[in-house]
Amino acid sequence: MQTFFIVAILVFGFLITFQIAKASEYVSVLRGEEKSRKQSNRINAFLLLAFLIAGLFGVYYCNETLKGKLLKQSASYQGEHIDTMLWITLAITGVVFIATQIALFWFAFKYQESDTRKAYFYPHNNKLEVIWTVIPAITLTVLVGFGLYYWFNITSEAPKNAMVVEVTGSQFKWEFRYPGRDGILGKKYYRDINEAANNPLGQVWDDPANRDDIHTTGEVHLVVNKPVKFIIGSKDVIHDVGLVHFRMKMDAVPGTPTTMWFTPKYTTEQMKKITGNPNFVYELSCDQMCGKGHWSMRGVVIVETQEEFDSWMISQKPQYYVAFPEKDPSNPAYKADSTKTGSAAIIPTKNQIKTRQ
Amino acid sequence: MDAMNAHAEAIMTHEVHYDEHQAHHHNQSFISKYIFSQDHKTIAKQFLITGIIWAMIGGLFSVLFRLQLGFPGQSFPILETIFGKWAPGGEIKPEFYYALITMHGTILVFFVLTAGLSGTFANLLIPLQAGARDMASPFLNMLSYWFFFLASIVMLSSLFIQTGPAAGGWTVYPPLSALHTASIGSELGMDLWIVSMALFVVSSLLGGINYISTILNMRTKGMSMTRLPLTIWAVFFTAVLGVLSFPVLLSGLILLLFDRNLGTSFYLSDIVVNGQIMPNEGGSAILFQHLFWFLGHPEVYIIILPTMGIVSEIISINSRKPIFGYMAMVGSLFAICTLAFLVWAHHMFVTGMNPLLGSIFVLLTLLIAVPSAIKTFNWLTTMWRGNIRFTPAMLFSIGFVSMFISGGLTGIFVGNSTLDIQLHDTMFVVAHFHIVMGVSAFFGMFAGLYHWFPKMFGRYLNTTLGYIHFWVTLIGAYLIFWPMHYEGLAGMPRRYLDKSPWVSFSQFGDLDRMITIVSIIVYAVQLMFVFNFFYSIFKGRKVTTQNPWKANTLEWTTPIRPGHGNWPGEIPEVHRWPYDYSKDGRDFIPQTEPVGANESNEH
Numbered sequence: 002m003q004t005f006f007i008v009a010i011l012v013f014g015f016l017i018t019f020q021i022a023k024a025s026e027y028v029s030v031l032r033g034e035e036k037s038r039k040q041s042n043r044i045n046a047f048l049l050l051a052f053l054i055a056g057l058f059g060v061y062y063c064n065e066t067l068k069g070k071l072l073k074q075s076a077s078y079q080g081e082h083i084d085t086m087l088w089i090t091l092a093i094t095g096v097v098f099i100a101t102q103i104a105l106f107w108f109a110f111k112y113q114e115s116d117t118r119k120a121y122f123y124p125h126n127n128k129l130e131v132i133w134t135v136i137p138a139i140t141l142t143v144l145v146g147f148g149l150y151y152w153f154n155i156t157s158e159a160p161k162n163a164m165v166v167e168v169t170g171s172q173f174k175w176e177f178r179y180p181g182r183d184g185i186l187g188k189k190y191y192r193d194i195n196e197a198a199n200n201p202l203g204q205v206w207d208d209p210a211n212r213d214d215i216h217t218t219g220e221v222h223l224v225v226n227k228p229v230k231f232i233i234g235s236k237d238v239i240h241d242v243g244l245v246h247f248r249m250k251m252d253a254v255p256g257t258p259t260t261m262w263f264t265p266k267y268t269t270e271q272m273k274k275i276t277g278n279p280n281f282v283y284e285l286s287c288d289q290m291c292g293k294g295h296w297s298m299r300g301v302v303i304v305e306t307q308e309e310f311d312s313w314m315i316s317q318k319p320q321y322y323v324a325f326p327e328k329d330p331s332n333p334a335y336k337a338d339s340t341k342t343g344s345a346a347i348i349p350t351k352n353q354i355k356t357r358q
Numbered sequence: 359m360d361a362m363n364a365h366a367e368a369i370m371t372h373e374v375h376y377d378e379h380q381a382h383h384h385n386q387s388f389i390s391k392y393i394f395s396q397d398h399k400t401i402a403k404q405f406l407i408t409g410i411i412w413a414m415i416g417g418l419f420s421v422l423f424r425l426q427l428g429f430p431g432q433s434f435p436i437l438e439t440i441f442g443k444w445a446p447g448g449e450i451k452p453e454f455y456y457a458l459i460t461m462h463g464t465i466l467v468f469f470v471l472t473a474g475l476s477g478t479f480a481n482l483l484i485p486l487q488a489g490a491r492d493m494a495s496p497f498l499n500m501l502s503y504w505f506f507f508l509a510s511i512v513m514l515s516s517l518f519i520q521t522g523p524a525a526g527g528w529t530v531y532p533p534l535s536a537l538h539t540a541s542i543g544s545e546l547g548m549d550l551w552i553v554s555m556a557l558f559v560v561s562s563l564l565g566g567i568n569y570i571s572t573i574l575n576m577r578t579k580g581m582s583m584t585r586l587p588l589t590i591w592a593v594f595f596t597a598v599l600g601v602l603s604f605p606v607l608l609s610g611l612i613l614l615l616f617d618r619n620l621g622t623s624f625y626l627s628d629i630v631v632n633g634q635i636m637p638n639e640g641g642s643a644i645l646f647q648h649l650f651w652f653l654g655h656p657e658v659y660i661i662i663l664p665t666m667g668i669v670s671e672i673i674s675i676n677s678r679k680p681i682f683g684y685m686a687m688v689g690s691l692f693a694i695c696t697l698a699f700l701v702w703a704h705h706m707f708v709t710g711m712n713p714l715l716g717s718i719f720v721l722l723t724l725l726i727a728v729p730s731a732i733k734t735f736n737w738l739t740t741m742w743r744g745n746i747r748f749t750p751a752m753l754f755s756i757g758f759v760s761m762f763i764s765g766g767l768t769g770i771f772v773g774n775s776t777l778d779i780q781l782h783d784t785m786f787v788v789a790h791f792h793i794v795m796g797v798s799a800f801f802g803m804f805a806g807l808y809h810w811f812p813k814m815f816g817r818y819l820n821t822t823l824g825y826i827h828f829w830v831t832l833i834g835a836y837l838i839f840w841p842m843h844y845e846g847l848a849g850m851p852r853r854y855l856d857k858s859p860w861v862s863f864s865q866f867g868d869l870d871r872m873i874t875i876v877s878i879i880v881y882a883v884q885l886m887f888v889f890n891f892f893y894s895i896f897k898g899r900k901v902t903t904q905n906p907w908k909a910n911t912l913e914w915t916t917p918i919r920p921g922h923g924n925w926p927g928e929i930p931e932v933h934r935w936p937y938d939y940s941k942d943g944r945d946f947i948p949q950t951e952p953v954g955a956n957e958s959n960e961h
Contacts, residue, residue, distance in 0.1 A: 004436055015886060022822035026899055038747075041825070045748035048829065049756065056836065067844040070865045086776045094767040101734060101763050108741040109756055112677070113748070120678040120940035121743035129739070130686045130732065137731040141724045141770075148724075148774040149717050155779065156713035172540065172631070191628040192635050203630075233710075237631040238534040239643055241708065241783065245849030245862055248780045252709045254643050255533055256627025259710030284862045288783040288851045290527045292534060292541045293453040296854040 039114065046113035053106035057099070072246065073276050076283065076304070077263040080248030082151040089147055093140060159230035159262035166221060167232045169202055170240030170253040173294030175285055178202060179215040181319060186232070187211025194236065199324040206321065216320035220301045221285070223265050224310045230262040241289035244302065246272070252289055265304040272304075394504075396496035397922040402481035403814060404503050406807075408510060409474020410888055416465030421881045423458045423855075426450045428874025430856045444522065453542050455855045456525040460543065461517065463528025464551070468558055469513070471661040471799050473506050476600070479664055479806055480569045480593040482814065486913035487587050489578025489932060491923045494571040498564045505561035509554045516550035524551035527853070529654065532625040532646050536617045539632050549618065552611045559608045562600050569597040578912070580932035584688075585949065587911050587936045588681060591688050592667025595695040596660050602699070603656040610649030617641070644709050651702035658795045659698040662762075663691060665802020666733060669755040672805050673737055675909045676752035677744030678945060680937035682736045690729035697726045707775040708782050716775045723773035730766050734759065745940070749907070750824030754805035757832045758798050764836075765794025768843065786846020789839045797835045804828075804887070811891075812906050816919040817898030823890045827883055834880035838873050845869065910936045910948045 029037035075081045112118070167178040167186055180186045187210035194203035201218075204211045223229050233242055235253035242261070243250050251261040273281045285300030305313070322329035395401060422441075425434055426449070433448035444454035481499065485492055493499045516523040525543020526535040534540050535548050573594045577586070586594075616622040617638075625646045626638035674681040681687060704723045707716050737759050746752065768790040771777050781787060804827070811819045850863040857863040905914040912932070916924050930950040938947040942958055953959075 011882060015882075015889075018826065018886070019823070019889070022820050022826070025822045026820060041821070042748050045753060045825065046746075049748075049753075052832070059836070060840070063841050063844070067841060067869070071844065071848050080780075083776055083780050086774065087771075087780070090771055090774065090777060094770055098763065098767050101738065102760060104738050105741070105756065105759055105763070108738060108744075109746060109748075112741060112744045112746050114745050118745050119943070120745040122680065122939070122941045123682060123739070123743065124680040124937065125683045125685070129735075130683050133735040134728060134732055137728050141727050144770065144774060145721055145724050148720055148776045151776040152717060152720070153713060155776065156716075191630055194630045194635065196633060237629055238537070238540050239531055243783070243849070243851060245780075250708045250779050250782055254710060255629050256639075257642060257644065257710065278861075280861060282861055284860060286849075286851050286860070286862070289531075290456070290534070290853045293451075293456060293525075295456070296452065296856055297859055299859060 042114050046110050049106050050110040053103065053110075056102070075246070075248050076267050076272060077244075077247035077249065077265055079155045079263045080246075082154060083248040086147055086151050090144060093144065155263075156261075159260070160228045163228035163230040163262055164224060165230050165232065166223075167202075167234070168221070168242055168253065169234050169236060170242070170287065170291070170298070171236035172238065172292050173287070173298040175219060175221075175242075175287075175298070175300035176201060177217045177221040178320075179217075179314070179317075180210075181213030181215055183210055183213055185210040187214050191236070199320065202320075204320060206324070212321040213319045214321070215314070215317045216323075217317070219299075220303065222303045222305060222310055222313050224307050225265050225268045225271075225304050227307070228262055228264045230260060233259045233261065238291045239289050240287045240291050240298065243286040243288035244283070245286065246283050250288055268304045268306060269302075270305075394500060396492070396500045398481045398485050398492050398496065398499060399814065399920070399922075399924075401499055401503050402478050405473055405477030405481060405506065406814075408503075408507065409470050409478065410891065412465050412469040412474065412510065414885070414888060416462050416470060417881050417884060419458045419462040419465070421878055423450065423455055423462070424874040424877050426455060426855055428871045430858060450855070452855060453525060454522060456527070456541070456853070457522045457543050457547070459853060460525050460527055460530075461513075461523050464513070464524070466796065467528060467657065467661070468555070469506075469510060471795070471803075472600075472657070473558070473561065475661065475799065475803050476569075476593060476596055476664055477503070477506065477565060478803075479589065479668060479810075480565065480597065482810060483587075483589050483913065484569055484572050484593060485576075486813070486916065486920075486924060487590050487911050487936075488573060488576065489581050489912050489929050490572060490576040491925075491929070493568045494576055495568055499568050502561050502564035502568065505557050505564065509557035509561060512550055512554035512557060516547045516554070519546055519550070521545035521547055523547040529647075529650055530614070531643070531650075532614055532617060533629055533631075533643055536614060536625055537629065537631050537636070538618070539634065544618075549615070552615050552618075555611055556608060559604045562604050566597040566601040566604075569593055570601065573597075578929045578932055581912075581949075584685070585932055585935045587667075588670040588684070588687055588691075589664075589667035591691055592663045592665075592670075595691050596663045599656045599660050599663070599695055599698055603653040603660075606649055607653035610646055610653075613649075614646065644706070644711075647706050647709060648703070651705045652699075654705065655702040656698040658791070659694055661795050661799045662802075663694065665758060665799050665806070666691070668802050668806040668809070669737070669758045670733075670740075671911070672751045672755045672809050673740050673759075674937055674939065675809075675907055676747045676749055676755075677741050678747075678939045679740055679744045680939055680941075682739040683732075684935065684937065686732055687736055690732045693729040694726060697722060697729075701726065701773075704773055704775075704778070707778045713775075720773065720775045724770065726773075727766070727770055730762075734763060734766070749808065750819070750821060750828055751805045751809035753825070753828045754801045754808065757828065758801040758805060760832075761793050761798040761801055761835065764840075765790055765792075765798060769794060780849070781846060783852055784846035785842050785850045785852055788852050789842035789846060792842075793835070793839050797839065801831075804831075807891070809907065810913075811894070811898075812901045812918075813913055813916075813920075815895050815898070816901050817894055818901060818906075819894045819898060820890050823886060827887045827890070830883040831880060834876050834883070837876045838880065841869055842873065905948075908946050910938060910946055912949060915948065915950055 075084050165180055169176045178186060187208040188205040189203045190205055191203050193200060193205055204214065231242065233251055233253045235255045237255060240253040241250060242253055247263050249261055249263050251259050267275060269283060273279055283302035283304060285302055287295055287298035326332050392400065422437060435448045437445035437450055438448045444451055521542050523543065524530060524547045525541055535544055538544055573590060613624040617625050623638035623641040625643050626641040629636040629638060670681050670687060701719060701723045703711060703719045772781050772787055772790055808819055808824055845866050901918050904918060912930060915930050932949045933952045934949055936949050941947060
């Protein structure tokens with residue numbers, strides 16, 4: 002019923018508008034077309050000027066209303082470059098925006114048709130053309146210069162001491178893998194992926210480097226002020242690791258690993274204070290459309306101190322033990338099992354790691 | 359003067375009759391005149407009306423999915439009425455939401471703003487403004503429309519199949535679009551999408567080569583290239599862009615078709631989808647993006663260049679001044695056309711491409727701002743010290759320039775790879791491209807329609823409705839897209855149908871509601887325009903003078919309702935450029951008038 006009324010009102014409103022429009026056409030014929038044309042010319046010229054003023058005020062009002070909902074300061078050191086770049090670009094384009102919009106609507110108002118004015122025949126002026134070729138070119142060179150300086154800075158090689166985390170996207174979840182004690186991510190092969198056998202990433206169990214790798218789903222822990230390098234991949238379609246608070250983004254492409262690195266600046270707890278939001282969490286969003294669950298493909302990043310991180314890490318069980326619980330030393334069944342097979346510890350010794358390197 | 363005009367007209371009309379009795383155009387059946395017509399003017403109308411129908415469908419889709427965005431979780435029974443099983447209980451299912459945005463993008467970008475825009479104005483204006491009886495090949499021109507029609511039928515049919523239309527976004531990135539099980543939209547709907555686009559490419563190529571050869575070979579006597587109106591230059595460069603880039607899209611789509619159905623691995627490697635291990639190894643998903651954007655980026659210029667030409671022409675006529683810097687305008691069109699081929703990878707800064715390669719694309723991308731700035735300043739200078747008439751066409755042209763400035767400047771943000779890291783695939787990008795190529799292009803198209811409607815149909819569009827149309831659309835478009843930048847700056851990703859699970863993106867509920875309500879109003883006003891369009895074809899105020907806008911170009915030397923062949927008798931000879939407005943104290947001097955002995959020789 003409500004829909005019916007809305008449609009009825011719309012149709013009615015339209016009919017009225019249409020009748021007025023049609024009538025105005027007849028009126029203009031009666032009053033003399035030239036005269037009514039000039040009148041509507043004046044009205045439109047005035048409206049253009051009014052639109053300029055209202056529009057500029059609207060820009061200000063919009064900013065006042067929405068600026069509180071924008072991101073607070075960058076939570077990574079790299080993101081600070083991006084914020085600086087944003088301000089430089091905003092300043093330059095802001096000046097151009099205001100100047101050109103004012104010129105456009107002011108000229109429209111000022112040079113509206115009038116019987117007393119003759120239009121000025123002014124086909125070209127090479128000097129002006131050169132000026133407004135050169136000035137934008139110089140301005141853009143400045144923007145390109147800053148942009149590329151920051152770009153190369155952000156996309157440079159990760160520092161040697163960076164923590165490495167592997168990120169894998171799939172419809173519609175995020176999984177993470179830490180290299181474990183040996184500092185090496187074990188080999189993986191996509192054909193070994195088998196959720197039922199607790200091998201969601203396709204780790205090759207023959208590779209000893211895999212046996213201490215830690216696997217988590219949906220949640221990744223990072224250490225504050227410690228650079229982290231993400232090695233990013235996907236199991237099915239293209240996803241994108243979007244870390245809005247760190248101003249970071251990188252596609253997850255099946256078959257082609259990508260990387261990005263950054264240094265978190267604030268822990269999650271500190272960020273709660275900065276944003277004034279007790280429920281604040283760093284979120285990892287999928288930014289590349291990946292299917293029907295794209296909008297809900299969420300991960301959580303927890304930034305904490307080294308101690309907190311270490312104690313969390315100790316509590317994690319390598320995926321190898323999840324896949325083969327009988328080989329887990331903390332499993333009660335383990336001892337019996339190991340006495341039977343007589344196999345030594347599964348975790349590779351330091352010597353083994355060295356030979357691998 | 360008026361009396362003379364009327365007299366001249368009487369002669370013209372008389373001659374038309376004479377011509378029709380005498381020569382080759384007699385005995386036209388309804389089918390050969392209105393359906394399988396080879397008259398460029400009729401073909402232009404066919405493109406236009408098909409484009410309008412598509413625009414109504416594509417626009418309606420955006421309004422309907424905006425309901426979902428503005429009022430998440432709320433039930434709209436009308437959605438179930440329209441979409442049936444795709445919106446059970448009046449709420450759009452996520453898979454269908456993605457189908458809707460995919461079709462919205464595809465329809466608006468290709469079917470409306472490419473075929474509907476270029477097809478209409480290139481077909482209408484090239485022979486009329488360059489001085490030719492018809493296109494170089496009227497038959498290929500007719501085929502161009504009918505291939506577009508076939509493409510439309512195939513795309514339309516994909517809306518009604520059981521698994522629904524393509525749902526991978528208008529960019530159809532594989533592997534999502536290549537794997538049948540990755541998404542319901544990657545079933546038959548995706549194959550139909552590819553077939554439809556293949557037909558579309560054929561249509562576009564047939565049209566494009568025709569436009570180019572007509573412009574190069576069939577200009578009337580005296581019409582040197584530098585005497586062409588800027589509209590013709592614009593559609594010329596548009597056609598060049600299309601002819602050189604659409605084949606690349608076709609090649610990319612054919613490889614995609616192979617990957618989908620023949621087991622090849624051009625784009626696929628190391629994939630496990632829904633627990634199923636795929637045999638494909640060694641392909642590159644990024645390869646498709648390169649092929650796609652090699653068309654995809656020129657495509658946005660294919661959309662915007664014709665409107666730049668239209669707007670240049672209309673601003674000059676209604677300011678009663680020559681376009682400022684004609685050669686600079688042509689030069690900047692050429693520069694944009696060239697650079698358009700060298701910037702495609704700026705859509706791919708965060709795909710993991712080599713940062714050095716990315717930096718080159720940053721440089722080339724921001725270079726495009728230079729010719730764009732030249733054009734903007736030249737439009738402003740054209741209006742400066744003019745004597746401006748605010749016809750609806752002129753208002754839409756001013757709106758175009760305003761939108762082009764707003765959207766062009768945000769291009770400097772996203773074209774810079776450093777900022778693109780943050781802004782890529784957020785609502786900022788949505789706001790940017792909707793303003794600069796969606797709204798701007800529509801404004802240019804509306805300007806052209808209000809301006810050349812009298813030439814097409816011999817009647818005027820209702821001016822009062824035109825003013826209402828302009829003001830509501832201008833204000834509405836800014837209300838919709840300006841605040842959307844803020845969502846993007848806050849990091850809200852695009853193509854999220856519900857933000858409620860997120861801590862970081864759920865703060866814009868009020869804004870999303872406002873945008874939805876405004877978009878409904880703006881859409882209703884576009885329907886009003888469509889009504890005005892069809893009503894005015896039959897009942898509009900009649901055009902009584904041959905040259906209602908007092909313009910210089912050749913189309914206004916034809917009879918009010920030109921027959922096939924455009925000019926009864928000889929095609930007029932051209933003696934000057936088309937922009938002699940307010941020269942030597944004269945309001946306008948048509949191109950057909952010989953240069954007088956005492957005329958000042960500026961330009």
